[in-house]
Amino acid sequence: MGFCLASSFVFAQNLTDGLRYSMEGINGTSRFNAMSGAFSSLGGDLSALALNPAGTSIFTRSEMSLTLAGANSKNDVNGRSTISSDFLLSQFGVAFPITIGEEGWKNIAFAFNYQKTHNFDANDLNYTYRTNGANLGDFFLDKANGIMQQDLMLDVYENKRKVGRDNLYELYSRMGKLKEPEKFRNALLGYTTGLVNPLSGKRELKPSMSDSEADAVLEERNYIKNISEGTTTIQNVEQYTEGGVNKYNFNFAGRYEFFSFGINLNSHSVDYRVVNKYREDYVNNTASDIRSALYQDEVRTVGSGFSLQLGAIAEVATGLRIGLTYASPTWYTLQDEKMQSLSTNTQNNGTFFARPNVVAVYEKYNFRTPGSWTVGASWVWNKQLILSADYIYKGYGNMSFRSGLESENAIIQNTLGDTNSLRFGAEYRLPLSKTNHLFFRGGYRYEQSPYKTELKPIGDLTGFSTGLGVSISNMRFDLSYDRATRAYHPQIFESVLTDTPQVDNTLQNILLSFSLKL
Numbered sequence: 001m002g003f004c005l006a007s008s009f010v011f012a013q014n015l016t017d018g019l020r021y022s023m024e025g026i027n028g029t030s031r032f033n034a035m036s037g038a039f040s041s042l043g044g045d046l047s048a049l050a051l052n053p054a055g056t057s058i059f060t061r062s063e064m065s066l067t068l069a070g071a072n073s074k075n076d077v078n079g080r081s082t083i084s085s086d087f088l089l090s091q092f093g094v095a096f097p098i099t100i101g102e103e104g105w106k107n108i109a110f111a112f113n114y115q116k117t118h119n120f121d122a123n124d125l126n127y128t129y130r131t132n133g134a135n136l137g138d139f140f141l142d143k144a145n146g147i148m149q150q151d152l153m154l155d156v157y158e159n160k161r162k163v164g165r166d167n168l169y170e171l172y173s174r175m176g177k178l179k180e181p182e183k184f185r186n187a188l189l190g191y192t193t194g195l196v197n198p199l200s201g202k203r204e205l206k207p208s209m210s211d212s213e214a215d216a217v218l219e220e221r222n223y224i225k226n227i228s229e230g231t232t233t234i235q236n237v238e239q240y241t242e243g244g245v246n247k248y249n250f251n252f253a254g255r256y257e258f259f260s261f262g263i264n265l266n267s268h269s270v271d272y273r274v275v276n277k278y279r280e281d282y283v284n285n286t287a288s289d290i291r292s293a294l295y296q297d298e299v300r301t302v303g304s305g306f307s308l309q310l311g312a313i314a315e316v317a318t319g320l321r322i323g324l325t326y327a328s329p330t331w332y333t334l335q336d337e338k339m340q341s342l343s344t345n346t347q348n349n350g351t352f353f354a355r356p357n358v359v360a361v362y363e364k365y366n367f368r369t370p371g372s373w374t375v376g377a378s379w380v381w382n383k384q385l386i387l388s389a390d391y392i393y394k395g396y397g398n399m400s401f402r403s404g405l406e407s408e409n410a411i412i413q414n415t416l417g418d419t420n421s422l423r424f425g426a427e428y429r430l431p432l433s434k435t436n437h438l439f440f441r442g443g444y445r446y447e448q449s450p451y452k453t454e455l456k457p458i459g460d461l462t463g464f465s466t467g468l469g470v471s472i473s474n475m476r477f478d479l480s481y482d483r484a485t486r487a488y489h490p491q492i493f494e495s496v497l498t499d500t501p502q503v504d505n506t507l508q509n510i511l512l513s514f515s516l517k518l
Contacts, residue, residue, distance in 0.1 A: 013336070013365060014494070015412045017301075018399045019450060019458065021245060021270065021332060022369040024117050026423075026445065026465075028091050029067050030478035030513035034467025035425025036443025038388040040376030041313055041323030043260070046093035046113050049251050051374065051390075052311035052325040053262030056109040056253035059097040062518035067091035069511045071119055076504040077127035086121035090511065093249075094518075104256060111251040118245040120272055122507075125239040125490070129501060135233045136280050136293050137225030139496040140190025140342075143183050149198050150218035151184065152191040153205075168192065172356035181360075189342040192354040195293060196223045226288035237492055238277040243300075245270050260313040268305035268330055273298070278492065289347040296341050303334035303364075323376040323390075329398070330369040336362045365403035370395050384429050392421040396450040417452030421445070439469035441480070457500065461486040474517040483508045 026037035028047025039048035043055025046065045069090035075082045093113030100107055144152070168188075175184045190196045197203065199222040205214055227233075246269045253262030278295045285291065311325040341355040371394070378388035396416035400409045425443040432438055447461040463484030470477055484507050489500035 013367075013401060013405050014408055015399065015415060016457075016491075018367060018369070018401070018412065019396070019416075020272070021118070021305075021330070021367070022396065022399055023450070023458075025484070025507075026463075026482065027115050027117050029065055029515070030467055030480035030511040031427075031439075031441065031469060033482050033509065033511050034441035034443060034465050034469075034478070034480035035386075035388065035427060036423045036445040036463065036465045036482070038376065038378075038390045038423035038425035038443060038445075040311075040325055040374045040390045041321040041378040042376075042380075042386065042388055043313055043323075046095060046111065047091060047115065049093075049095070049111055049253070049262070049264070050113055050115055050247065050249050052313065052323050052376070053249075053251050053264040053309050054253050054260040054311040054313045054323070054325075056095050056097070056111045056251050056262055057107060057255035057260040058313070059095050059109055062094070062096045063515060064094045064518060065091070065513055065515040067511055067513040069116075069119075069509055071122040072508045073122040073124070074506045075123070075125050075127075076506075077125075077501050078129060080127055082124050082126040084122045084124040086119060088116065088119060088121070090119075091115045091513070095251075106255045106257070108254040109252070109262075111249070111253070113249040113251065115247050115249075116244050117247045117268075120241040120243045120274075123241050123505075125237065125503065127501060127503075128234065128236045129499070131233050131235060131499070132230055133233075133499075134496050135227055135231065135235070135282070136190075136278070136295060136497075137195050137227030139493060140186060140195045141223055141225040142496050144187040144190055144196045144223040146221055147184060147187050148218065149203075149220040152188050153203070153218070168354065168356050169358060172358050176360055185340070185356075185360075189295075189340065189354040191223075193293070193342050193344040193352040194226055194288070194290065195342070195344060196225050198222070199224055226285075226290055227282060228285050228287035231285045231287075232283035234281040234283065236277075236279045238275075238279075240275045242273050243271040245272075258315040262311050264309040264311075266307045266309065266330075268307065268332070270301060270303045270305070270332065270334060272301040274300075276492070289350075290344050291347050292345045294343050298339045300337045301334055302337075303332055305330040305332035305369075307331070307369075319380040321378050321380070323374070323378075325374040327372045327374070329371045332367045332369070333364055334367060335364045338362070363403065365401065365405055367402070368398075368400045370398040384431075386425070386427040388425045390421075390423040392423070394419050394421070394450075397452075415453055416450050419448040419450050421447040435471075435473050437471045439467075439471070439478070441465075441467040441469065443482075445484075447486075455489065455500075457489045457491065459487040476513075476515040478511075478513040478515070480511045480513075481509070482511075 032047035040052045043058030048055040072085045095111035097109040198220040202217045248267040250265045281292045307330040313323045338360045373393045376390040395418045423445045427441045430438040443465040449456045465482035467480030
């Protein structure tokens with residue numbers, strides 16, 4: 001189904017989040033997937049209308065279809081594989097064509113189609129690597145430097161002397177009102193668990209201190225990490241995702257002589273959740289007795305969007321069709337929630353926890369995906385053989401954020417570019433009787449990376465598909481298999497810990513569709 005991008009532990013909406021909702025795979029009926037989605041000039045399929053809304057006018061009878069999908073994803077990193085799978089209802093639709101006449105206006109059609117355009121349930125990631133470079137100590141040191149110790153000292157807050165969970169909860173919550181809440185909150189976690197200490201070494205106010213000594217403690221802004229330089233660090237990353245993006249097409253189409261046109265009004269719903277676990281084990285740390293650290297965060301994004309599509313199909317010669325579709329950007333309104341925690345373990349098996357147990361709810365923000373153009377051509381011979389091809393253009397540099405996130409747009413424009421995608425499909429129908437037929441299908445697709453930089457965090461995609469179908473009277477059963485591969489480089493942290501190991505992703509889908517002419 002869809003392709004999920006790794007999420008950053010540092011929470012800030014960025015182009016990675018934008019690409020997650022802008023990149024769509026081939027999703028739909030088994031017939032659609034078996035031909036790699038090369039349907040923009042064909043029509044006559046409920047998933048085809050999701051690509052070109054004019055395709056509904058090709059229906060000659062009312063039709064309903066339902067598709068079940070089994071998705072399997074394998075991520076290979078440094079010889080280690082993570083396999084995850086899911087089973088879901090991926091498509092449901094109905095089409096109602098109305099015949100008008102033999103000449104001039106031939107028909108009009110109304111349709112509804114539901115598709116899961118992204119499935120995040122099958123894309124888990126787990127890998128380990130060893131480094132003598134940056135570690136969590138460096139990351140939290142970067143967040144703490146420049147912040148007065150007074151802002152991080154729980155025993156000072158509300159005149160409390162004891163560091164406790166309730167105190168952490170209150171202070172962490174109050175930090176949401178600051179200008180840079182993420183910086184303060186991450187600094188607080190690192191400070192509480194001992195990964196960073198003030199440079200002066202003073203973490204507590206004591207009754208014996210003079211006023212000047214107390215002020216020096218409160219105003220300290222420089223910190224050191226408690227992980228020695230050159231420490232061998234074994235880093236393990238685990239990522240679990242779930243949810244998806246659903247798309248609902250409300251379609252109208254009509255056919256005049258050899259020309260068909262259509263429009264889709266689309267509603268989109270987003271529900272995405274990711275749990276990240278980042279563990280470090282320190283082999284030879286001489287700066288302190290800290291031997292390991294575990295940082296975990298959970299982010300959930302929910303929201304909705306709207307888009308429209310305009311499409312046309314022209315039968316320029318007997319059996320030869322040309323299709324054109326414009327898909328508008330999708331305008332999303334999204335909201336994020338986040339929980340995070342940090343713990344450290346010492347040589348004597350002591351554990352220090354920073355678990356605020358706070359669900360941080362962020363302001364809603366607006367995001368716009370890029371629009372796209374699709375051009376297709378197909379040839380239908382004697383109602384037995386179909387050959388089709390599609391070309392899709394999408395300009396990812398046109399993605400944009402609003403609601404105070406406009407600074408990210410310049411990065412998007414400098415990093416992302418225009419992409420070209422190709423899809424090819426074929427179908428052969430073998431008559432078994434007057435009303436029963438057997439179908440053989442195949443397809444191939446290629447999608448260009450959205451990145452125009454030399455290092456491409458998301459690489460090109462190549463995929464193939466195949467499938468079978470059988471029609472029995474007014475019913476049709478279709479089975480398809482598709483496989484796509486691409487490499488990507490997930491940058492788990494936005495700063496300091498910016499290693500980007502290569503992940504080789506293989507995504508496989510098996511779809512079973514049932515169609516019924518009403």
